[in-house]
Amino acid sequence: MSRQLLFTLVAVLLVPLSGCTSSQGTSLGDGSQPTTSASSTTATTHDTTGVDRMDTTRVRFSAGDAEIVIRVADNPTSRDFVSNLPLTLTFEEFAGKEKISYLSERLTTNGSSGTATRNGDLIYYVPWGNLGFFYNAGGGPSDDVITIGTVESGMDQLNRLEQGQVTVEVVS
Secondary structure, eight states, X not given: OHHHHHHHHHHHHHHHHXXXXXXXXXXXXXXXXXXXEEOSSOEEEEOTTSOEEOTTOEEEEEETTEEEEEEEOSSHHHHHHHHTOSEEEOOEEETTTEEEEEOSSOOOOTTOOOXXXXXXXXXXXXXXXXXXXXXXXXXXXXXXXXXXXXXXXXXXXXXXXXXXXEEEEXXX
């Protein structure tokens, strides 16, 4: 008799949980729902697994009074990049298409997919382990190109990154 009572109690407790849904209607693809915590200039989105989402994080590249701000993409490579900030880098012209800088350590690429090059994207070029700001992009998708983020402001100041040390930091 007590075994039957135990099964009934478990059923009564579990049935209401099986129908739980969020009224937000947004899903992260794994059944979890996002939540957002905001600060004055940036917000980090968290899913219910506790993993930070980067698509609302901004990073500033500054050289003198030049400033470029990017919105960071949400992938393992961009999360690894942000975890290494702040950095000081130097940029140079490459092939009339992008401004590039070499990192001291390679970023993780596991779980990040390649993309096509687009003007205004900050990318990680896997074979060389470098960052690049595209301004004259051309070409189709490539597994060797992973988007780190997209320029939100300052694209017109891209040439000024070549004038010396560039400070890279999360905007807070």
